[in-house]
Amino acid sequence: MTFKLGTRGSPLALVQAHATRDALAKAHGIDPATIEIVMIKTTGDRVQDRALAEIGGKALWTKELDRALCAHEIDAAVHSMKDVETVRPTEIRIAAMLPRADVRDRLVGIASLADLPRDGVVGTSSPRRAAQVLSHRPDARIVLFRGNVDTRLAKLAAGEVDATLLAAAGLERLGRHEVGTALSIDTLLPAPSQGAVGIEVRAEDAAALAFVRAIDHAPTHQAVRAERGFLAALGADCHSPVGALATIDGDVLTLRAQLLAQDGSAQVVDSASGAIDDIDLPRTLAETMLARAPESVAKLFAR
C-alpha cells in the first residue's frame, strides 16, 4: 500500500511535495518509496496570460487537487498555503504544515525601491505587492507579471520591466538564493501564509490525518491559522491588498497587519498580541483596523 501525495506539477510544487515526502518518511521510519507523488494539473498552471483575480482567484490552484482528494485519487494534497482559499470545504482539513521558510519578498532587478528609476516599471500580478510598491513609490508603473520564476526572470532580463518581486521562500526552495534582495517586513509586509507549506487530507480519513499530523510544525501552523483568521474576518480574497504576519515568542502570538488602497495612496497598519490559542485576536484586529480605515481601503472588504 502506497500513500498518495497529490501536488501541482510546477517546479516549486514538486520541491515542496518531495520535502513533505521526506519528512513523512523520516517521521515514520519508512521507505520514501512507499509514498507516491501524484502530479495534478490545475487551471492556474494552464492559464498564464491573465491575472488570477480575473479568472477565478485562488481556487484555481486548489480545485483539481480538492476534487482528486475527495475522489480518493490521492490521500493528501500539498499546497503553498498562500494559494489556499481562506474558507475550505468541510470535507477537507488542513492536517499539518512544514516549518515555515523565509517569509519576506525579494526585490529583483534593483537593490532597493529607492533605486527604481523615475516612473519605473514593476512587474507583479499581486494586488498587495502593487499597492505596497505604490505606497513607497507613487510614480511606479505596475504591469501584470505572471509565470514561473524562470519566465519572470527572463522577462526582467529582456528589459520588459525594471524590477519584480518574488517570495524568498519560493526562490530558496528552488535553490535560487542569489536572486534579488530581501525586503524587510517593515518595507513590504508579506502575504498571509507566505512561506508556509500545508498538507490537507479528507476530514473523515482519521488514518491519513494521524499519519500527516506527525510532521506538523506547531508554531508555523499557529501563525498561519492566525493570519488566515484575519483574512477570513475581513472577507478578503485575492483582490484585496492585505499583508499579515504572525510571529510566536514563547506563548505569545503577535499579529501584524496592513490594509491598503489599491493604488497605495492610503493604508492602515496595526498589530495585536495575545495567547497563541486566542481565536478572537485576528477578528478583533481586523474589526479595529476596518473601523479606522479610510473609504478607499474599507470599500475593498466585502463584509
Ligand SMILES: NCc1[nH]cc(CCC(=O)O)c1CC(=O)O
Ligand atoms: N502565488 C504564487 C506563489 N505561491 C507561493 C509562492 C512562493 C512560496 C510561498 O510563498 O510559500 C508563490 C510565488 C511568489 O509569490 O513569488
